Amino acid sequence: MVPSIPARPDGDRIAVLASRIGADEKRLFEALDRRGVAFDQVDTRRRWFAAGQRDLPWRLVLNREIGQVRAEYAARCLTWAGVDVVNSADATAVCGDKWRTTMALQAAGLPVPRTALGLTPEAALDALDAIGYPALVKPLVGSWGRLVVRLPDRAAAEGVFEYVAALSGPRAHLGYVQELIDKPDRDIRTVMVGGELLGAVYRVGEVWRTNVALGGRTRPCEPTPEITKLSTDAAAAVGADIAGVDLIEDSDGRLLVLEVNHRVEFSGFEAALGDRVDVADHIVEHLLERERR
Incomplete structure (x- = not known):
């Protein structure tokens, strides 16, 4: 676990945007509670913003909204109101659109299919x-x-x-x-927080799609310097503080960047790595560091 940073002053709350509370959101809430950080869970399905509104009760917001359109527009409304949003509205917009992601990755000189x-x-x-x-x-x-x-x-x-x-x-x-890349029966998922690589896992499947949501399994992957650099550069290319980066190996062993996820799901990632990494704790640590800058 990373060193603790003192919680923010009373009355200075963090908001977590989330209309669906899954295992990852629960882990984040627990990490916030452990640090003594006051927070509000904000369901975007019931949230509205007045034009020109500036008197919101939060200075920092973690965007975990699962709906792409609501996630982007909520981030823009909050930013216009002077709230710091992680990930930013621009990063959410780029990561949420595969073509914009591809263009951002190519502009950064990263290898893509x-x-x-x-x-x-x-x-x-x-x-x-x-x-x-x-x-x-x-x-x-x-x-x-x-x-x-x-x-x-x-x-x-x-x-x-x-x-x-x-x-x-x-x-x-x-x-x-x-x-369609001729690849092994796996791809690689890495998790980036605040420019730091937290680790990597292989996602292995019976078919060509290895997503955990479709039944793929995760197992540890030892990050190489190439994996670390590609993941770091990919997150920077889309402007994401918190990111899940998907890499794929071609038949020659060359690594390509497939996409970058702005709302990374990490339960399967942690299950593969055991107690080596606490993603929620790293995310909360990053939020507190960002607030203290």
Whole structure:
């Protein structure tokens, strides 16, 4: 456990934005209680903000909202009101959009799979022809590996994008497509807090998607200098203080950055590493350090 920093003065409260309280949020609440930090759990489903409002009771907010749109807009409202939000509204916006994440990672010179964005379903099919099959189509916004579809060939892609073309709304018609990396039956998840790598785990699955939410298992991964540098640079590229970074190995052993999560889930990560790391305690420590700057 990291050294303790004294709790903040009475009446100076932290808010935790969360409409769903899971195991990770409970761990964070326990860590705040252990430090004697007064906090409010704020359910964004019942929160509204007045234009120009500045008299909010918090100076610091930890954003754990699971809904991407609410997470970003709540962060922007709080920032406009003079509240320090972790992660920032900009980081939340970038991490919550796979295309914006890819562009941020590439701008930072980080290795990523070949990726394209078709502005229509027809254009996405053309992009896939250029990338080659097999390939993946992913939702711009989403997590836990949901709605990610493996496309073995052009016929399968045409079927998927015929469905996509029938969806309502122009955003739904954008096609984020990516090469399918020939990888081992695993990928790598790292957790970053305040620029520090807390550790790494392998996520191992029976199928090509290894997300823990889809049944993937975690086991320890010894962080190499390359894993540490890629994770540190990826979190910095998207501006995230707290991040889960997903890395993938290709058939030659080269590491690529897949994405960065602004609302990292860490129960599976801790289960693999045992008592070597307390993510919630590190997050609370980072919040207190940030407040004292």
